[in-house]
Amino acid sequence: MSTLEQASASPMPNGITDPNYRPLPGRVGNLTVPQQHALQTLKNQLLDEGHFVEERMDDPMLLRFLRARKFDVPKAKAMLLAAEQWRLDMKVDDIVRTFEFTEKKQVDQYYPQYYHKMDKDGRPVYIERLGKLNVPALYGITTKERLLQRLILEYEKFLTDRLPACSAAVGHPVETVCTILDLKGVSLSSFYQVRDYVNEASKIGQDRYPECMGKFYIINAPWGFSAVWSLIKPWLDEVTVSKIEILGSSYQQKLLQDIRAEDLPADLGGKCKCGGGCSLSDVGPWNPDEKTGNGVA
DSSP states (O other), X not given: OXXXXXXXXXXXXXXXXXXXXXXXXXXTTXXXXXXXXXXXXXXXXXXXXXXXXXXXXXXXXXXXXHHHTTTOHHHHXXXXXXXXXXXXXXXXXXXXXXXXXXXXXXXXXXXXXXXXXXXXXXXXXXXXXXXXXXXXXXXXXXXXXXXXXXXXXXXXXXIIIIHHHHHHHHTSOOOOEEEEEEOTTOOHHHHHHHHHHHHHHHHIIIIISTTXXXXXXXXXXXXXXXXXXXXXXXXXXHHHHHTEEEOOSOOHHHHHHHSOGGGSBXXXXXXXXXXXXXXXXXXXXXXXXXXXXXXXO
């Protein structure tokens, strides 16, 4: 038995094939006795009160809410129950079953948002090109409501499809995402026009799908970005802010430290050139049938 397993109040997760895997604190396989007690207490309360949803509320999910509230069980429980009510209000299960974002290809021209392969730690990489945002054109083909429904669907697929596929690919649990936000050519006026959507999207991520951010790179941050950052920062909690790294135009070396060149799109300094474009390929272990234009899946 390893030192880590001896020190943890919870056993290591099943299915690990990576011999070097060591879970971060507060995760399954690395819980203190008080943390394990908090997890069991939360689970028991949810069961006793009829709120436990077996197909979704596994230990990693409950621990995300506990970590978001520093293992304060009443606060974590309140956050989780609020998220459950939000799921009902937003009809999340219906979105998962029936929503189709048929305008995806058109929207990609004016606001590219997409998952693309993994970083070196096995996290799915999510890329958003805010600098290409064209608000009049965007809202000419879709609505804020549909953009938010798409966001919710992508969060659900992130949890049910992308993370399990990445975990299987690297041989250990993967619970977070690596995000790249590209601000090249960003217009402050365009950001102001879409700030309501960005605000709501940020709140959904923090309040309904907490503790999913692993790394967050803001690249091509322009002169004067501090004005935009001052608007965004109040929407984010301290833990989220601590994971964000703001880079200028010389970002390639930093990204390539964490993402293999063959997994990073060529227009971001990598070598990947997916057939039809990386932003529409949805290539990654969650989608094994998709191949890139340069033969690297």
